[in-house]
Amino acid sequence: MPNASALPVEVFEFVLCELPRSSLPAVLRSSKANYSIALRVLYRTLNDMNICETIRLLESLAKSSSSIGSRPPCTLVQTLHLDFSRNIRVTANLLRLIHTVLLRTTSLQDLSLEFSLHDNHYPLSWFLEGCTFQLKFLAISLRCDQQLANFIEQQQNLRELCLRGFQTTSPFVLSSGALPKLMSFRAVHAGAPVLEAIIKDRAIESVSLSLFMEDGFAPLDTLRLSKREIKRLTIMSLDTTPPTVLIPEVALRAPNLEALHIVVLMARYTEEMLLDSTPCLQLFKNLRYLTLMTGGTQGTSEDESTVARTWAKACPTLRTIILPQGKVWFERNGSWQCCS
Numbered sequence: 001m002p003n004a005s006a007l008p009v010e011v012f013e014f015v016l017c018e019l020p021r022s023s024l025p026a027v028l029r030s031s032k033a034n035y036s037i038a039l040r041v042l043y044r045t046l047n048d049m050n051i052c053e054t055i056r057l058l059e060s061l062a063k064s065s066s067s068i069g070s071r072p073p074c075t076l077v078q079t080l081h082l083d084f085s086r087n088i089r090v091t092a093n094l095l096r097l098i099h100t101v102l103l104r105t106t107s108l109q110d111l112s113l114e115f116s117l118h119d120n121h122y123p124l125s126w127f128l129e130g131c132t133f134q135l136k137f138l139a140i141s142l143r144c145d146q147q148l149a150n151f152i153e154q155q156q157n158l159r160e161l162c163l164r165g166f167q168t169t170s171p172f173v174l175s176s177g178a179l180p181k182l183m184s185f186r187a188v189h190a191g192a193p194v195l196e197a198i199i200k201d202r203a204i205e206s207v208s209l210s211l212f213m214e215d216g217f218a219p220l221d222t223l224r225l226s227k228r229e230i231k232r233l234t235i236m237s238l239d240t241t242p243p244t245v246l247i248p249e250v251a252l253r254a255p256n257l258e259a260l261h262i263v264v265l266m267a268r269y270t271e272e273m274l275l276d277s278t279p280c281l282q283l284f285k286n287l288r289y290l291t292l293m294t295g296g297t298q299g300t301s302e303d304e305s306t307v308a309r310t311w312a313k314a315c316p317t318l319r320t321i322i323l324p325q326g327k328v329w330f331e332r333n334g335s336w337q338c339c340s
Contacts, residue, residue: 047081074104099127108133208234243277251283
């Protein structure tokens with residue numbers, strides 16, 4: 001292993017980034033000169049861990065201290081993804097451990113916290129209190145209550161936000177000056193109240209939301225509240241609304257979409273239903289990417305070829321189309337082809 005002084009620091013660090021994580025401890029022990037660089041690479045991104053590795057890591061970060069010539073490992077962490085969603089219910093001791101670590105990871109920019117559906121029903125956001133890091137990305141599956149909103153309020157550098165938690169009847173309020181840099185918002189279980197709290201008067205261009213039968217199209221109404229035109233929209237629909245109804249409702253609220261992705265879990269769309277929705281696509285002037293997936297597939301590749309060609313004529317700006325069979329249709333040399 002060459003000494004770090006033999007290469008520019010940036011080059012040596014790049015080389016270390018290409019190594020598997022399992023090789024980095026050996027680099028740490030190779031020399032004092034290599035230690036600080038390898039330590040930085042080792043702790044910069046912490047993800048893809050099983051539960052045992054996660055617990056050991058948290059305990060290590062909670063106890064870590066600085067050594068001569070290097071910062072404490074916890075201050076080197078920029079990306080931290082913790083997944084407790086599989087076969088585990090968090091305890092108060094575990095939450096206190098996570099809280100201790102989050103208080104120490106002052107350089108954190110990318111945070112993902114996954115909890116089980118059971119834990120999603122309880123007010124657990126207290127362990128986020130007191131954190132001083134400023135995130136650019138946050139994905140979290142805690143329930144959407146005011147405690148979580150207070151934490152999000154503090155993240156002035158946030159550009160991407162993903163809320164996977166359940167909506168509650170408790171308030172979820174943000175000040176008008178919160179999240180000034182937010183551009184992308186994804187919500188899995190949240191309804192119109194949380195969507196409105198996040199989207200209203202912010203420069204959001206990309207949204208992912210779910211449509212539940214009891215909410216009607218109220219979640220789509222929140223798209224009009226953004227300070228900018230919505231360019232990318234992903235919809236997870238859990239009702240049986242046909243495309244001839246759903247697509248016009250989308251176009252009414254976001255006519256300048258460039259990408260529209262619709263996943264319908266509770267219905268199957270036939271070739272006839274897809275062809276009937278063709279006139280609806282004329283409502284979009286800039287649509288380039290269109291996905292429409294359903295809970296089951298019907299028809300043949302030839303059927304989907306007919307749909308793709310017909311849709312492309314109605315909406316000439318389209319570049320790629322993905323239909324229920326999962327094949328990607330695209331234009332090449334004047335004809336529409338597919339790759340599966």
